[in-house]
Amino acid sequence: MQTAAGTLHVVATPIGNLADLSPRALETLRAVAAVCAEDTRHTRQLLAHFGIEKPLLALHEHNEADVAEKLVARLAAGDSLALVSDAGTPLVSDPGYRLVRAAREAGIRVSPVPGPSAIIAALSVAGLPSDRFAFEGFLPAKAGARRERLVALAGEARTLVFYESSHRIGDTLADCVEAFGGDRPAVLARELTKLFETVLDGDLAALQARVEADPNQRKGEFVLLVQGAGEDADARIAEGRRVYALLAAELKPSVAAKLAAEITGAPRKALYGG
Ligand code: SAM
Helix, strand or coil: CCCCCCEEEEECECCCCHHHCCHHHHHHHHHCCEEEECCHHHHHHHHHHCCCCCCEEECCCCCHHHHHHHHHHHHHCCCCEEEECCCECCCCCCCCHHHHHHHHHCCCEEEEECCCCHHHHHHHHHCCCCCCEEEEEECCCCHHHHHHHHHHCCCCCCEEEEEEECCCHHHHHHHHHHHHCCCCEEEEEECCCCCCCEEEEEEHHHHHHHHHHCHHHHCCEEEEEECCCCHHHHHHHHHHHHHHHHHHCCCCHHHHHHHHHHHHCCCHHHCCCC
């Protein structure tokens, strides 16, 4: 007789406030044979808080490709497993997609237990257009690549959502001002659901000044949301690029970009990366 395969439950966990773990998440974590966790020590503490003791299996970006196959074999043999990450929803800027894909390919049922995610929490309190948005995850760590990415996004019409850490929030805000212009509306959501939860809004230049002036505003975990480019900004950038191309035929690129930005009001970085 063939054993029925188990289910892979993808379980969201809190992004700060432990009371956000849902009753169904608790029930699932209690029921499964084992829990696949990004950091087993971290998840052991979470489970201990709720009086749950379960075998924990490490699944992180460095071993996921290797362990996915073994976990799928275990699911196929009849064990149900839960997948969690350190915070929020697994697979959202977190490991898991290789395991989920392998399980689906093997015909295993993969079922979500939805719950907290920093993107959605931030979007829900930002007051920026939210019917369509573009989640960009973490920007590149290297300054050059980060600026290039931002410049490529300067004409994006949807609200942009970025994850950011305390180490880079100052630099990222400065780069956003350069790429999008200081007057673009933005929201910085920090430490959501935690003791020092702060949601700052204003334009990018004001947020940058606020964060630069107050070291406390550089502590913790961040979601940065930037309103998309309006048709005005799109048109300005298009005009800026046209003027830049004309001037760059006669002048140094940096001078051409500076003049084209002054003439058209387009952010300089959207015209020329230097
Ligand atoms: N899987 C998680 C989710 O669903 O939100 C995200 C994991 S990602 C590795 C961690 C990043 O999420 C942090 O660097 C920060 O940008 C954001 N984040 C997580 N918790 C947060 C919180 N409480 N407040 C603001 N941002 C948070």
